[in-house]
Amino acid sequence: MSDITFKGWAGSKVENPTTHLTLKEFTPKHFDATDVDVAVRYCGICYTDIGSYEGELGGIVEDRVCGHEVVGEVRRVGDDVKDLHVGDIVGIGAQTDSCGECEWCKSDQENLCSTKALTFGGQYIKGPSKGHPIAGGFANYWRGPAHFAVKVPDSLDPASSAPLLCGGVTVFSPLKKYGAGPGKRVGVIGLGGLGHMAVLIAKAMGSEVTVLSRGAAKKDDALALGATEYIGTGSDLAADFKGHTDSLDIIICTINPASLPIDQYISLLRPRGTIVLVGIVPAPLQVPTFPLIFKQLAVAGSVIGSPAEIRELFELIAKHPNAAPWVNKYRFEDMNKAMEDFGAGKAKYRLVVVNEENGGKL
Ligand SMILES: [Zn+2]
Numbered sequence: 001m002s003d004i005t006f007k008g009w010a011g012s013k014v015e016n017p018t019t020h021l022t023l024k025e026f027t028p029k030h031f032d033a034t035d036v037d038v039a040v041r042y043c044g045i046c047y048t049d050i051g052s053y054e055g056e057l058g059g060i061v062e063d064r065v066c067g068h069e070v071v072g073e074v075r076r077v078g079d080d081v082k083d084l085h086v087g088d089i090v091g092i093g094a095q096t097d098s099c100g101e102c103e104w105c106k107s108d109q110e111n112l113c114s115t116k117a118l119t120f121g122g123q124y125i126k127g128p129s130k131g132h133p134i135a136g137g138f139a140n141y142w143r144g145p146a147h148f149a150v151k152v153p154d155s156l157d158p159a160s161s162a163p164l165l166c167g168g169v170t171v172f173s174p175l176k177k178y179g180a181g182p183g184k185r186v187g188v189i190g191l192g193g194l195g196h197m198a199v200l201i202a203k204a205m206g207s208e209v210t211v212l213s214r215g216a217a218k219k220d221d222a223l224a225l226g227a228t229e230y231i232g233t234g235s236d237l238a239a240d241f242k243g244h245t246d247s248l249d250i251i252i253c254t255i256n257p258a259s260l261p262i263d264q265y266i267s268l269l270r271p272r273g274t275i276v277l278v279g280i281v282p283a284p285l286q287v288p289t290f291p292l293i294f295k296q297l298a299v300a301g302s303v304i305g306s307p308a309e310i311r312e313l314f315e316l317i318a319k320h321p322n323a324a325p326w327v328n329k330y331r332f333e334d335m336n337k338a339m340e341d342f343g344a345g346k347a348k349y350r351l352v353v354v355n356e357e358n359g360g361k362l
């Protein structure tokens, strides 16, 4: 299978790179004995892809190919790869490589490795292709270390598994770390791609879920996703939160506002509760210390997860098929339309591009 022509949706130095992507041939990394080639069937669109194409992450790189919620079929396996085989369905998330030697890499926490290579905008860090730009899943084929390709269980729908690889594990990892489960109440701020997965996953873990979102527009969806409570927010959070103080154990904040009134949000936490930011808030947080100390609260951050956590999340969703992300599918050929609709907020709640040539199903 070494005669594959790799083609991907490349960004370039145009005014609006995210809706002017061009399908181009590209040179993949050298095929190492630890690599696999994957025929891409599905790839989710994440906000970071837009940021990467638009140059927020490492500047605009000519012919960069993004896409980091990749699901496809293994077509070629390096000689040193033991646990993957031709024909396996695998998923690759936001991380493509890591050093493999540090304390984090050796304890299944590769996402904390200081030399990790990200699938969007990163460079390969080892072997003959060191420094070569990483190509993501908005392509016909993905090539990279088998260590970061996680087998998708047969019982999972491969299309709706794609968003679990970045967005899903980004919310699953802190939910697990801070103890989501039966008897725990989880709040989710924002009902977009990440927020909707946080609701589905927290519910699957056995928690009761409250959604906090602007106005009432998303109330029906929140309840359909499994939330038991919905708090519509407006310009006066103190009034909106009346009657809800001390009600949540974990809050997952998925929004990206210019600034966050964290004093209001932590009033919702029960003693020993944790608020976890998974979105970027540019302004520094003004955390009031009085409730922090007396209620023993914690303010935390998190993003992505390790291959082991992705594997665990796949197993959780395999047991709770109703917790699979809600996806809208677009043909691979309609990549620019998909990006445009994603940018316009039309995702309900994650867009997935489908490569029918490789066996993807619309
Ligand atoms: Zn992402």
Ligand SMILES: [Zn+2]
Residues within 6 Å of the ligand: 098, 099, 100, 101, 102, 103, 104, 105, 110, 113, 114, 115
């Ligand atoms: Zn490392």
